[in-house]
Amino acid sequence: MISIFELFSIGLGPSSSHTVGPMRAAYAFCQELIKMELLTQVNRIQVEIFGSLAYTGKGHATNKAILLGLENNLPDAIDPDYLPKRYEAIIASKKINLANKYLIDFDYETQFIFNLKDLLPLHTNGMRFSAYDKQNKLLLEKEFYSIGGGFIITGKDDLKQRAQEKKSQYPYPFDTAAELLALCHQHNKKIWELIFENEATLRSPETVRKGILHIVEVMEQSIERGMKTTGFLPGGLNVRRRAPDLIEKLKEHPESTISHTEVASLDWLNVYAIAVNEENAAGSRVVTAPTNGAAGVLPAVLHYYKAFYNNVGDDEVINFMLTASAIATLYKKGASISAAEVGCQGEVGVASSMAAAAMAAALGGTVEQIASAAEIAMEHNLGLTCDPVGGLVQIPCIERNAIGAVKAVNIARLALLETGQYKKISLDKVIETMLRTGRDMNHHYKETSLGGLAKIKVNVIEC
Ligand code: SF4
Structure with a gap:
């Protein structure tokens, strides 16, 4: 079952799949870094977006939503006026404050990739987040999919399991x-x-x-x-x-x-x-x-x-x-x-x-x-x-x-x-x-x- 509070989620425009979902995914990636006690080892982060996100991401503010999500913002709480301003500040300063806790260098031109050629396997709205340490060793890599309405999944069984768990309740x-x-x-x-x-x-x-x-x-x-x-x-x-x-x-x-x-x-x-x-x-x-x-x-x-x-x-x-x-x-x-x-x-x-x-x-x-x-x-x-x-x-x-x-x-x-x-x-x-x-x-x-x-x-x- 899907709760009414998941279906009608308070967020910000212009797109639930291209703005709300990606912001949630970026937020979730940083939460994972925190959970695995990796956050302070991160030296470089790379974001890659695929398919429809890559094609229409600029017009749908996917890039802005992801960068703000990496800084610990969620769609229901963020001030819509803050988003474009903070995005410009990240680009200009070439710094991003991961999870609003850990400031690292970030060059948007080279570290944010709009991949127009490839697709991730489960859905056209795919995203890949990768975090590296000082030696350029991969610390964590995660793929997310924004499947519409602001919902995100990380893998094939995600939705199926969720539906079954909740149905019995x-x-x-x-x-x-x-x-x-x-x-x-x-x-x-x-x-x-x-x-x-x-x-x-x-x-x-x-x-x-x-x-x-x-x-x-x-x-x-x-x-x-x-x-x-x-x-x-x-x-x-x-x-x-x-x-x-x-x-x-x-x-x-x-x-x-x-x-x-x-x-x-x-x-x-x-x-x-x-x-x-x-x-x-x-x-x-x-x-x-x-x-x-x-x-x-x-x-x-x-x-x-x-x-x-x-x-x-x-x-x-x-x-x-x-x-x-x-x-x-x-x-x-x-x-x-x-x-x-x-x-x-x-x-x-x-x-x-x-x-x-x-x-x-x-x-x-x-x-x-x-x-x-x-x-x-x-x-x-x-x-x-x-x-x-x-x-x-x-x-x-x-x-x-x-x-x-x-x-x-x-x-x-x-x-x-x-x-x-x-x-x-x-x-x-x-x-x-x-x-x-x-x-x-x-x-x-x-x-x-x-x-x-x-x-x-x-x-x-x-x-
Ligand atoms: S589905 Fe496409 S055409 Fe329809 S409202 Fe959304 S962006 Fe516009």
Whole structure:
């Protein structure tokens, strides 16, 4: 099982697989040096990144995240403004403070390698960290993989073991949608009730509730900041932040005067998603849902639910999040949430599926209708490629979140018009199809910026 607190992790933009995961890996490497009492013997450190990390790492701030991770920073605690400043200081001084304890020389040009030729065996998002002593003897070498959503693994058995260990701890274990639905029927419970009880085996119920509300608070803050902040996004594409301007244009239809049945409410839904993803693109604080690139879809739909429906309190918000996390778990277990593995289907596609299911649940859907909403959303995201222009999480990512959010609301409504019992394609089948489609996809469309929109000539300033 995957806990809701692993799925929705508070981190920083622009990418969970290329920023959050690599920072965690670098941090973990230094922790290992400390554990093995090797830290003070280190004279030189070398970082090598592979595959999609190497291709789009600069635009996704992978290099910055790794150097800051080596200095003992973690994505949920670091001040987003500190990251670029400290990165520049490391480069200029040619010194790095390992684990924030041990200062050594570090020449970024020769010791940080973007390996565009090779791949590590388990996943395209591979990283290798090597530490040497004064005699140039290798002290420690470790390979990590950032497998999407900020999750990292070190070896083949890592995830499998983790899943098995944790599964036995929960009262309602499930790997597939069919198992999840069967549990709901067998115990006469809603999806969110099962997930809540699973979570409450590891923490007190109060801690679970507070933890979820804290995640939602951070999501809301990212909407608020994004709706106020003007200017241009970093990276050289000169993309202008649009959310505040869009709000100006929506003054004719203020949120407080319209209802969810009016089309104008969808304009606001667009704004919420764009606001979050502009924050993400700026390297600010966001929540992986299930990734950073897709961080805007779920908060936007949740905020829409709160803004345009009556009587949405903490319980309703918590149930929404629990339902979404159940759907994300199914994709994480049955397919992938890594764009480097399956394209944007695994990011915005999954986010849209989660949000559609959560919204269907919020509107009173049965478990079949909720599963149907999740299925429809993925069915109409199959084949969605990842081709970010300039390797930056901006074009098409920001608008794509808005489209994913609007799609989710539409799909939730559509799913509620039918029982969901006579579907030709089940949620499990579409998850499997998404994985197969991802495997068939040319690597140019899997977060390498080698194809699609990324090949169109735009004014990209190298940074
Ligand atoms: S195109 Fe989709 S998967 Fe690729 S970086 Fe953008 S949001 Fe992420």
